[in-house]
Amino acid sequence: xxxxxxxxxxxxxxxxxxxxxxxxxxxxxxxxxxxxxxxxxxxxxxxxxxxxxxxxxxxxxxxxxxxxxxxxxxxxxxxxxxxxxxxxxxxxxxxxxxxxxxxxxxxxxxxxxxxxxxxxxxxxxxxxxxxxxxxxxxxxx
Ligand SMILES: Cc1cc2nc3c(=O)[nH]c(=O)nc-3n(C[C@H](O)[C@H](O)[C@H](O)COP(=O)(O)O)c2cc1C
Numbered sequence: 001x002x003x004x005x006x007x008x009x010x011x012x013x014x015x016x017x018x019x020x021x022x023x024x025x026x027x028x029x030x031x032x033x034x035x036x037x038x039x040x041x042x043x044x045x046x047x048x049x050x051x052x053x054x055x056x057x058x059x060x061x062x063x064x065x066x067x068x069x070x071x072x073x074x075x076x077x078x079x080x081x082x083x084x085x086x087x088x089x090x091x092x093x094x095x096x097x098x099x100x101x102x103x104x105x106x107x108x109x110x111x112x113x114x115x116x117x118x119x120x121x122x123x124x125x126x127x128x129x130x131x132x133x134x135x136x137x138x139x140x141x
Contacts, residue, residue, distance in 0.1 A: 003072055012093075013067075013088060013089065014058075014067055019055060028079065040060075041100050043069065044062045045070060045100065048096050048102040049112060061094050086128065104136075
């Protein structure tokens with residue numbers, strides 16, 4: 001269930017969407033992932049980042065304190081804009097236990113194609129956030 005990160009204790013998650021800065025290239029992407037994985041390891045965070053058609057979708061999970069720190073950094077990061085939280089709240093168990101930050105992009109898998117192919121048995125009508133997580137969890141990289 002969605003709840004504010006400020007009130008959260010224990011394990012939580014954040015799912016957001018943002019717009020990548022124009023001209024962000026492969027080496028900038030590698031920089032982002034290097035920093036992300038390093039810091040996530042020290043804060044005990046795991047998750048998945050998907051990049052497609054100039055958009056980022058990221059699921060971050062872990063201790064609430066660490067999540068709050070990284071979300072504050074993300075909102076201040078000019079490598080992306082239009083930061084919009086799709087869902088956030090408490091979590092019973094991690095979805096990406098083994099990933100300091102899993103990464104995928106359109107070359108590997110397309111979220112838009114996945115949505116276009118999905119029917120009501122995989123994505124509940126209107127549950128955009130649920131669809132994004134289901135896509136990420138189904139990635140076979
Ligand atoms: C799309 C995107 C995803 C990012 N993912 C993470 C992440 O998972 N963990 C993280 O610590 N930083 C991530 N970063 C980098 C942070 O925005 C920030 O630069 C970094 O955590 C250092 O924060 P600081 O400058 O406040 O110390 C990401 C940046 C972008 C643009």
